[in-house]
Amino acid sequence: MGRVQSKLQTYGRMVRSGDVKPIASDASRWGWSANVAYGMCRDLTVPFSPSPAKIEFTIEPLDASLAPAVFSLEGLDAEGRRELANRRRMWEEGLPTAYVAIDLAGNPCYFQWALSGVHDEWVHEFFGGGFPRLAADELLLEGAWGLPAARGQRIMGEAMSRITEMGAGADHRRAITFVGVDNEPSLRGCRTAGFEVYIERHESWRLGRRQLRWAPPATPASS
Numbered sequence: 268m269g270r271v272q273s274k275l276q277t278y279g280r281m282v283r284s285g286d287v288k289p290i291a292s293d294a295s296r297w298g299w300s301a302n303v304a305y306g307m308c309r310d311l312t313v314p315f316s317p318s319p320a321k322i323e324f325t326i327e328p329l330d331a332s333l334a335p336a337v338f339s340l341e342g343l344d345a346e347g348r349r350e351l352a353n354r355r356r357m358w359e360e361g362l363p364t365a366y367v368a369i370d371l372a373g374n375p376c377y378f379q380w381a382l383s384g385v386h387d388e389w390v391h392e393f394f395g396g397g398f399p400r401l402a403a404d405e406l407l408l409e410g411a412w413g414l415p416a417a418r419g420q421r422i423m424g425e426a427m428s429r430i431t432e433m434g435a436g437a438d439h440r441r442a443i444t445f446v447g448v449d450n451e452p453s454l455r456g457c458r459t460a461g462f463e464v465y466i467e468r469h470e471s472w473r474l475g476r477r478q479l480r481w482a483p484p485a486t487p488a489s490s
């Protein structure tokens with residue numbers, strides 16, 4: 268499905284359920300906004316062990332039986348619903364592969380995509396060029412989401428590290444991910460998963476036109 272078509276389908280679903288606030292939030296972002304994200308990378312040729320989460324969990328590929336629980340909108344504010352709708356679009360697009368951390372009671376607690384550079388063209392098209400082009404042996408970690416009931420248990424770092432390694436197999440030498448500079452929980456989780464800042468992405472929207480600029484990081488990579 269094309270990028271615009273998939274957005275329209277998501278908006279249609281929101282309108283039918285009477286939930287238009289996330290659409291307003293998208294519209295204001297497209298109208299006039301600017302944001303900066305850190306690009307972070309991990310060298311997959313170097314062994315790495317994250318510090319463990321507070322709970323035990325397994326990692327499974329996301330499938331149709333897990334989807335209703337992971338895309339539950341319960342208890343989310345408009346911004347959370349907008350963010351989760353974007354992840355659901357990735358799922359509906361079939362982008363390979365999303366992985367879910369599942370606690371020992373069977374509850375999904377975290378999910379994220381590990382997107383291989385083998386699918387670079389697809390990834391580039393779906394995200395409108397929002398990430399650097401991927402070589403076949405590079406992996407993009409995207410769409411991290413902690414289920415609200417499971418947050419605060421330091422799941423992200425260990426789960427992201429394990430998802431990176433599952434997605435990478437033996438064929439990928441480097442993983443990258445992008446995080447808003449003010450998203451402290453995610454930045455910390457990425458660092459715990461072995462990722463360090465290597466680039467900045469400056470994005471601006473002016474009446475629906477997007478501009479991207481890439482720059483060396485202004486802060487030390489290990490801060």
Ligand SMILES: CC(C)(COP(=O)(O)OP(=O)(O)OC[C@H]1O[C@@H](n2cnc3c(N)ncnc32)[C@H](O)[C@@H]1OP(=O)(O)O)[C@@H](O)C(=O)NCCC(=O)NCCS
Pocket residue numbers: 350410411412413414417418419420421422423424445446447450451452453455456459
């Ligand atoms: C990002 C997200 C997955 C992190 O999950 P979480 O359960 O909140 O985080 P964790 O318990 O694994 O903690 C990660 C780190 O953030 C810290 N942290 C958690 N909440 C925090 C907050 N509100 N402010 C600052 N730090 C915070 C934790 O102390 C931990 O740091 P440490 O490992 O140095 O101790 C979750 O907040 C989320 O889904 N947010 C919405 C979607 C999102 O932002 N995705 C990432 C897009 S790049």
